[in-house]
Amino acid sequence: MASGVRRIKRLAAATALVTTLAPVLGWTSLAYAQAPAGSKPGERMVVDARELVYDKDNNTVSAVGDVQILYQGRTIEADRVVYDRQSKRVVATGNARITESNGTVITGDRFNLTDDFRDGFIDSLRVVNTDKTRFSAPRAERTDGEVFVFDKGIYTACEPCVDQPERPPFWQVRAARIIHKKAEQMIYYEEARLEFAGVPIAYIPYMSGPDATVKRKTGFLAPKFLNTSALGYGFSLPYFINLAPNYDLTLTPTYLTRQGFLGQAEWRHRFVNGSYNIRAAGIFQQDQKAFLASPFGAGDDKFRGSVETSGKVFLNPRWNFSWDVAAATDRFFFKNYRIRSESITASTYLQESTSTVSLNGQTADAWFDMRGYYFQPLTYYDWQKQQPIVGPVVDYNKRIHKPSMIGGELSFTVNITNLTREAASYKALTPNDQRYLIATPSYSLFDGCAVYQKNQCLVTGLAGSIARATAEVDWRRNFIDPIGQVWTPYASVRADVFSINPNTTKYANTNVATIADPSDEVFGRAMPAVGLMYRFPFIASTSWGTHIIEPVAQVVARPNETNSLRVANEDAQSLVFDDTNLFEWNKFSGYDRVEGGSRANVGLRYSGTFGKEAYANLLVGQSYHLGGRNSYASGDLVNTGLNSGLDTRRSDYVAKAQFQPFKGLLLQAGGRFNESTFETQRADASATFSYKFLSTSIGYSRYEPQPDLGITRRREGLSISQSVSFAQYWSVRGNVLFDLDKYKYDRERYRDALALYQQYPASYSNPIYPNTGPFQTASASVGLRYQDECTIFDVSYSQSYADRQAGSTKDTRTVMFRLELRTLGEISYSQNLGATSTGDGVASSSR
Template sequence: MSGASSLGRLFSCAGFALLWAVSFCVLAGIAGAQTLPKQIPQSQSAEPSLTKRFLKQKNKRDPNAKMLVTANEMIYDYKNNKVHAVGGVQIYYDGGVLEADKVTYDRVSNKMFAEGNVRYKAKDGNVIHANALDMTQDFREAFVDSMLVETPQRTRFAASRADRTEGNITVFSNGVYTACEPCRDDPKKPPLWQVKAARIIHNEGERKIYYENGTLEILGYPVAYLPFFYHPDPTVKRQSGFLPPHVYSNNRTGIGIEVPYFWSIAPNMDATVAMVPFTRQGLLAKAEFRHRLADGAYLIRAAGINQTDPQAFGVLSGNRDFRGVLEASGEFNINRRWVWGFDGALLSDKSVLNDYHLEKQLTQATERTSQIYLIGQKDRSYFDMRAISFYGLSELDVNNQLPIIHPVIDYSYFFGNPIFGGELSYKINFTSLSRQEADFAPISKLAAFATNAAGNSDTSRCLATAATPATCLVRGLPGDYSRFSAQLDWRRTITSDITGIQFTPFARMRADAASVSIDPTTNISNFVTPGSNELIRAMPAVGMEVRWPFISVHSWGTQTLEPIVQTIFRPNETKIGLFPNEDAQSLVFDDTNLFAIDKYSGYDRVEGGSRVNYGLQYTANVHRYGMVNVLFGQSYQMFGQNSYSIADMANTGLNSGLEDRASDYVSRIYFQPTGRFSFVTRFRFDKDDLSIRRFEAETTSRWDRLTLSTIYARYEAQPEIGFLERRHGIYQTATYKFHDYWSLTGGVRYDLERGKIDFGTLGITYTDECIAISAVYVADYTNIITSTAVQKFLVRVNLRTLGETGFKQNLGSQVTSASGN
């Protein structure tokens, strides 16, 4: 094919030695009876094997089928009891078509011999090309000279001769197998990859293909030789056997070699087990079990090792004798509206997943979440209940500071019939959680920062023994906290037929009840009085939103100018600081919540006091030039107490732009000239001097072969809520398909505040009908576990129908691995 030469040039530039190494992994895996357990198993009937498709078995024949022969000339040899069809011969039989220059039928032996431009097309689509074909009438036994087989799966067998015996065994002499299309420009060119063998034996009963004296060739060059290997035929989806190997290298664990064994227990059940010897730490045992049931599926994964040299990990969490992990996940349908599931993990320490390559993704996870959940959904209601626990994987994480949620319940319902002409709905939330230690965060550079065992400082966490309200805030309280919240909403939109003004009156009633038990841990008394407390609060609200759109129609398009005013009347928020703030700490004032009745992100805080939100929105739709939307607005506390100016233990509301009576200004500009390009910006301007306090811009463009995305953000420091420095950066990603088979991807994030790149990725991919190759490099300079950057390099090669292998190297910590499947 035309892309083969490009592929060869890339390999020369990138290093042909890498290709040889990867190819060895592929062949080593094939030698171990490669299987393809890519998905959770499903019950399925066995599919016909490859040879069954092009040489039919008699049990697939129609006993009443008739043979139709057309030819230029029919010669009857009564003396030898033969019939010769000569010239443009076409024989139709049982859905198949045999074409040849000449076909001789021997009535005594019940055999047919076709010669000259032989082409046989089976009724399932397989096509055989040959110089000569000798077969029995029922095709149970046959041999073919100079044969080429093309299958519907776009795979090809070629051989100088093929013999079929016993109705289910076909032997290809001097055979070649490939899944690649021939090059259109030069069909004589070797395919991108092919397997040559002195003999290729296809055993249909076993559904396996055996190779004797086999050689894997890539771009016509032999890269590996194996005297004997086998793999399932292309119709096999799951089969017991050894999987391709994984090779790991780590300066703390040594070199490890894994050869997993896949056990297909049943059509809906399988297991994968492996024993991985590491030269420095001993034997790691791994197992994975998968089971699909009629109403769902679950998975269990476990690994464990008794380390022989735990001191290799120094002061890190890996310095222990036994290390292991137990993970399980599943989801099950109760009925068509209800589903329940779970996802859990037990880890011996924070770094076991990374040290022993138990994470499958390229980027390193920051936490493990365990949960069990129940979800139900109907036309007008939604229910979600789950219990959750978190396990931090950073060496700086203190897991006693992370909450255990037991449980959180959300329920919402919309009434179908109008109530007073409007929509009535309600929602309920119940949250119960526990935490062993208080979670402090700094609000001043004078705070004493916590450090891990390696001496690394975590500037996002205060030292508990030095925590005071002047230097720290509280992200989470120690002890137990349970809260029940119920909210009733009503709203109705009325549009004036004369002016077009939209009036939307609304009403809300919110009630919260909580039980709080605060443990007297270190210095928590500096922020709140330890002990138990029962709390109740209520917040009624009524208001009106008015929109007056002015619409004008022109020859070039339409434009709409829409003033918006929203007034909300309600009493002051009560018990601020007594209710713990666990779920309402993420407060970002922008265009998305300018007209929200309550701008808090959760239930632990509720907005109080009477407020007016107002803004101006402009929208233009221009023929052939797309659309533009602009919003500019502000919020104003009319009377009562401003909730955002009263700090809780997390200081939520301070430095938000809402803490003063007149808020900062917020705006949005959205521009989409075509379906291929979009641009959006969001601003927050200081109300006094119009300086930019928060700015975001994002563009996305899609062209014929190029896709670009740019995100720029600048957030001024918000020390009172824990952001001590300004955050300022730009993130650019791009994908360029510079050839039909080649694509290049990349991304870089630049920290403008520190003047350096803190994250980057670069990848290249080649994909055609028979091979897929990808190489990805990732550099992450935001690692807080160590002071060095995390750099990873991943190469994956997939030879269609043979298998996939990979090579992974962690450049930052001298960790490498190679794997296949």
């Protein structure tokens, strides 16, 4: 053995050996006996290695072979670790690796560190954080135990390719220097460029962002872009201000090349028992001519803006108070300036902003809700005076399980509704007369009823003040006899009080006084009911499945419904008779109407299971009016109940079937069929299939006309949607909706236009015959998506085609783009192509 060198080889557990001999060797920094300077008292260092080499001449101590050192929660591993006692530096070489206390793993070819492993230089560095983000650099320096400086560094949140780890990740940021300051929780990039698959696509001289440990931090958010004909090109850069852990402010200035600066701000505040936010937006328009003049747009307004607030406060464990309120200077502001609002409810063509305030309480067996509503339409063809202001609406329900003496379940229900409306809302029973529509511009505000006539118009909303209070108590109980029959007796009593004060003010040619008595009217209604439901399930097991067949019968006896024509039906206008409400005691959807007369509902249920994954369900049934006045044959101001399939003594048949032959394929079909001819009145069918890379669905619906409800045209449609994963991380999707009956309506419109042309050839052009077939596209979209562990890329195109009967006179085409890089941010962009939909308030020259 060379002079001054002593070698100690592992004889037993290396840790025990080092612990025993370290004091003898004088290895006070790598041994347990003494921790490095600045350490807390009592902290120990544990060393595990195949061999320890003590060199007195060079004043070094080396650990050689499978070295593992544990200190202050850090673990260092290497083939060889040399400690220079004089410089107090530790040099680790050969498969060097440090695992931090938080799980971060640092690897490199050579570590040159201080004796507490906090600071030093690392060659060929690679850092893998616990959130799977990665840094790498030819050389890096760590100072103060928390600042990493990566020279010629690379950052990515993507995992390396398993088969080709040397291949560049999907995206990475390469910079001259990357500085990670853990105390600030920030990462700074100098002379950075963003690369995709190793190809540079963007150069950024300087940028910074929070590291993955940050949940909230002051700074800029991802930029946003937009482009519309009325606004021009727009760019916004949100700035987030983290004022405190429980409240913050986001400022979003947006520059629009045609309209100037749009300012937006959002305040969020979370406290012990709730949270709320306030959002505001405003702009002084530079080019007002981009928008139509009032009432078809906001071109007359210089300043436009909105204020919104929403929140929820938990008053105690059972009660909470919430609100969602929005107000804008005009109905077009949200759509024109692409303001995202939580209050907006949307369908294909109709949009409105709904503001609501509510108080809610709930226990295990009781529920209370009181709220109010304000509706603001967002298109010019909806009239604000026809929108109701609703409040309060009070709902209360209390259930008592197994009450003494009678058993079963006792339920109490209360509803109070009050609303006001300035102008009555109408709907025509016959299609709009094109000539009258052209001659009378206000005609559309009344949906074809510029002058109310009882047999030609439906009143979808009565002007004036309307109030109703409803209270109901019901009881039911199940009895099972010795042979398995289930008997459920039922009893209820309900009382309603109405107060109707019609408004006789005239708007345009509309005379509300012809609809109802203009004097205040208070009247009541009572509805007791008794009933019995019977079920008798039969169970059979066969070699190929288990089957349950259950005949169901229900009888309800009640007196006649009263005052149906005096009731302003506001909340029970929708009635669809199908399998879901066949056995409902009252099939009306709201409180304003109540089922009267005696009725029997009968049906047959079947359910079967076949193996582990296959099953089938079937329900077929019919309802019979036994006596008294049929409520569904007694129309109200909107003719609810007529053409419903329940307005005859024997109702239409309803049926619903489901069948899953194997996992991934589900077939469903349901409908309503004429009680005498079995002709289809309503039909819905769908098939969905999903297996590995393929997902597809097909849906078909067909609804026959309901002339008493003002629906004179059959509605028939076919939808097809599909998604295919054609490569790892890549998928393509598409869907199309066909209006199978629109071509008939187009030809009817052609005949009307031709008649106008023949009568007024100087005023109208000769229309072109619509040579189209049944498969007319109502809407279509296609999209491409890439998604892996670090990236989401999505681009899509959608188009909705003009349908004047549904409220749209122009096609709408939209392209949307979204790119999200994990930990860096998200960029999204949408662009309308060509004309936009009618009712948006944009001047045609801007489209």
